[in-house]
Amino acid sequence: MAPRIATSAADAVAGIHDGATVLIGGFGNAGQPMELIDALLDGGATDLTVVNNNAGQADAGLALLIKERRVAKVICSFPRQSDSWHFDEAYRAGEIELELVPQGNLAERIRAAGAGIGGFFTPTGYGTLLAEGKETRVIDGRGYVLETPIHGDVALIKALRADTAGNLVYRKTARNFGPIMAAAARQAIVQVDEVVPLGGIDPEVVVTPGLYVDTVLPLPATTEGAAA
Amino acid sequence: MNPSPQTTTDAPVHHASTAAPLDRDALARLVAADIPAGSFVNLGIGQPTNVSNHLTSEQDVTLHTENGMLGMGPVATGEDVDEDLINAGKIPVTELPGASYFHHADSFAMMRGGHLDVCVLGAFQVSAAGDLANWHTGAPGAIPAVGGAMDLAIGAKATWVMMGLFTKDGASKLVEALSYPVTGLGCVSRIYTESAVFLLEGGRVVVRSTHGTTFEELAERLPVQLHRG
Numbered sequence: 001m002a003p004r005i006a007t008s009a010a011d012a013v014a015g016i017h018d019g020a021t022v023l024i025g026g027f028g029n030a031g032q033p034m035e036l037i038d039a040l041l042d043g044g045a046t047d048l049t050v051v052n053n054n055a056g057q058a059d060a061g062l063a064l065l066i067k068e069r070r071v072a073k074v075i076c077s078f079p080r081q082s083d084s085w086h087f088d089e090a091y092r093a094g095e096i097e098l099e100l101v102p103q104g105n106l107a108e109r110i111r112a113a114g115a116g117i118g119g120f121f122t123p124t125g126y127g128t129l130l131a132e133g134k135e136t137r138v139i140d141g142r143g144y145v146l147e148t149p150i151h152g153d154v155a156l157i158k159a160l161r162a163d164t165a166g167n168l169v170y171r172k173t174a175r176n177f178g179p180i181m182a183a184a185a186r187q188a189i190v191q192v193d194e195v196v197p198l199g200g201i202d203p204e205v206v207v208t209p210g211l212y213v214d215t216v217l218p219l220p221a222t223t224e225g226a227a228a
Numbered sequence: 229m230n231p232s233p234q235t236t237t238d239a240p241v242h243h244a245s246t247a248a249p250l251d252r253d254a255l256a257r258l259v260a261a262d263i264p265a266g267s268f269v270n271l272g273i274g275q276p277t278n279v280s281n282h283l284t285s286e287q288d289v290t291l292h293t294e295n296g297m298l299g300m301g302p303v304a305t306g307e308d309v310d311e312d313l314i315n316a317g318k319i320p321v322t323e324l325p326g327a328s329y330f331h332h333a334d335s336f337a338m339m340r341g342g343h344l345d346v347c348v349l350g351a352f353q354v355s356a357a358g359d360l361a362n363w364h365t366g367a368p369g370a371i372p373a374v375g376g377a378m379d380l381a382i383g384a385k386a387t388w389v390m391m392g393l394f395t396k397d398g399a400s401k402l403v404e405a406l407s408y409p410v411t412g413l414g415c416v417s418r419i420y421t422e423s424a425v426f427l428l429e430g431g432r433v434v435v436r437s438t439h440g441t442t443f444e445e446l447a448e449r450l451p452v453q454l455h456r457g
Contacts, residue, residue, distance in 0.1 A: 027295045027332075028318035029311050053332075080373035091371055100372050103294065104336030104379035111333035124340060124379045127413040129364070129372075143413070172329055173296050174312040179331040207331075 003166040003213045005195060009039035012189050012217040016040060016154050021049040023110065023150075023181040024062060025157035028054075031174035033158040033191045035219055037061040040156070046070040051110070051150055053103065053177065055079035055087035066090050075150060077103035102130060105147050107180060113149035114183025114212075122147055152185030159208070162192045162218075163201045166210030175207065182212040189215040249422040249440030257282040259348060259390060259420050263289055267345035270294065270380060273317045275390045276348040290326075292344055294376045296335045299327025316376065336376070339383035347384035349377075351391045351416075352408045353401050356452040358416040358428045360389065361408035381412030393421035393450075400450045402426065402433070427457065 006012035013036055016022065022040070026032030041064055048071050055074045056063030065071050067086040079087050079098060090096040101109065102124050112120055121144035125131045135146040157178040160171040168190060170178055182188040195218045242261045250258065252275065260282035263269060270292045271279050280302070283289050291300040293315045300315060301322035309320040330338075338344065353361040363377040364370065381387060391401055402419060419426040423441050427434040435443055436457040447454045 028314055030295070030314050031312070078373045078375040080371040088371060092369075098371075100374055102374050102378040103332075103376040104340055104383075107332035107336050122340065123382050126382075128378060128410045130374065130378070170329075172310065172312040172323070173293070173314055175329055176296050176332050180333045 002164055003162075003190075003210065004215045005164070006189075006215050006217040009035045009191070009217060009219075010042060012036060012191070012215050013039045013043055013045075013154075013156070015187065016043065016045045018045055019047045019049075020045060020153040021051065021151065023152035023155040023157075023177070023185050024050055024052040025155070025177045025181050026052065027173065027176040028057075030172070031158050031170070031176045031178055032061065033156045034061050036156040036158075036189060036191050036217065037065065041065055041068065041070070047072045049073040049075065051075045051106075051152065051181075053077055053106070054081065055084055055098070057081060058083045059086075063087065066096060069095060071096060073097040073099065075099040075101060075106070077101055077106050100130060106150070107177065109147050109150040110152075110177065110184045111180045112147075113151040114180060117149060119146050119148045121145065150184065152181065153187065155181040155185035155188045157181050157188065157190050159190050159192050161194050161196060161201065162190060162213065162216045163196050163210070164198055166190075166213030166216060167201050167203075167206040168192070168208035168210075168213060169201060169205055170207055179208045182208050187214045188212050189217065191217045191219055193220075194218060243425075243437055245437045246439045251422070252278060253282075255390060255420055255422060258425070259388065260284075260287075262388075262418075263287065263346055265289075268292055268298070268343065270339065270344055270347045270384060272347070272349040272380060274350045276350060277317070279348055279390075292335075292338065293321070294332075294335050294339060294380070296330050296332060297323070297327060298330075298338075299324045301327075336379050336383075339376075339379055342383065342385055344384040346386045346388060347380050348388045348390060349380055351389045351401065351419075353403050353406050354389050354391070354416050354419055354428075355403050355406050356428065356433050357431050358414045359406050360387070360411045360416050361406045362389075363411045364409045366409045377411050381415045386417050387412075387415045388418040388420065389416050390420045393423045400452075402450055402452055404452050 063086045126143035131145040159168040256278040301324040304320040315321045351362040425436040
């Protein structure tokens with residue numbers, strides 16, 4: 001089924017309920033679906049579990065969701081940054097739970113969810129604090145840690161372009177978590193600079209096939225050079 | 229400061245000891261010269277990033293950045309700055325001809341799967357067995373953050389560390405056993421410092437070259453057994 005084309009960011013995120021697990025794409029500002037996050041903030045859903053590489057920066061997006069105490073738990077690899085003051089405050093006050101995951105394990109756990117994998121043994125983190133309490137196994141002389149998939153109720157991601165079938169292409173390093181989060185969530189909501197007709201994207205360059213995409217929000221191109 | 233040959237061996241000139249310690253650029257130049265031609269390389273944030281400034285075009289090294297790119301070029305300035313094109317330190321960079329983009333799971337699979345030749349990282353401590361500590365001081369109240377450190381440590385075919393050999397208090401950062409939390413076990417094969425280059429060979433610490441010091445002085449000062457290269 002072709003994805004729904006949302007009329008506004010508020011419309012796109014309207015179905016996100018309290019207690020939802022929300023996968024949010026982006027690495028730094030690249031690929032961050034800022035308008036969708038802002039709409040989630042305006043929408044009022046609370047007690048969220050958020051999966052992102054970081055835990056919010058400065059006074060925008062995810063940082064504001066945390067400031068408003070709408071996030072009960074963050075699953076991320078790198079929460080501590082020079083401008084992560086809202087997370088720092090909530091964490092030190094004991095008002096947010098943190099699950100710290102090595103970045104590659106985070107990515108693979110998200111990928112595993114989309115691929116129907118029940119768990120996998122990874123060498124990353126073996127013998128470290130982040131493997132404490134986890135099942136381990138030595139395979140061919142090397143130590144591995146059992147990691148489990150991270151499923152999302154919803155994914156909020158940003159792509160460059162969609163066609164009306166929901167096929168997506170991304171732009172440069174803004175791709176980051178987009179394709180794996182789209183597959184790992186029951187509902188993938190994607191903001192794009194433009195929606196083109198069927199046939200407007202060469203099938204050979206599609207990165208995320210439309211079957212993963214549920215809602216598309218076209219926004220005027222805000223990315224410099226995005227038309228190139 | 230170019231290292232000058234002081235010994236008569238078959239080793240490359242840059243493997244020779246020098247009378248003076250290495251400054252940051254000299255150290256980065258030394259690491260760059262050791263990277264085999266044609267390698268796929270990941271350079272960690274901080275001191276290792278400087279290595280890219282000393283790679284020559286003849287070396288044909290391809291840089292990987294774990295946020296999803298091979299063929300990363302120099303830092304972007306002026307009109308070349310593009311917020312969709314950043315490195316793992318979130319600094320705007322450029323793309324070189326032949327570059328490619330991929331998602332995060334592919335990027336870390338590339339690393340974990342042993343497809344990168346060399347990864348160069350900073351460190352708080354390295355043990356004689358090649359255990360690495362570089363992600364967390366373990367200080368009470370510190371908010372932990374790991375990023376890609378644990379993936380980088382164990383993924384590449386060779387993991388090299390660049391660090392100062394001593395802490396500000398003069399303690400050796402090359403140790404018998406880590407006192408900081410572990411990033412990866414048995415993963416480091418070389419350590420580049422201002423005072424010496426060490427090869428870690430199955431628990432043996434071999435001093436390849438010394439800089440502004442001697443093997444004897446290091447043997448006295450470091451808490452691990454050293455072997456001559």
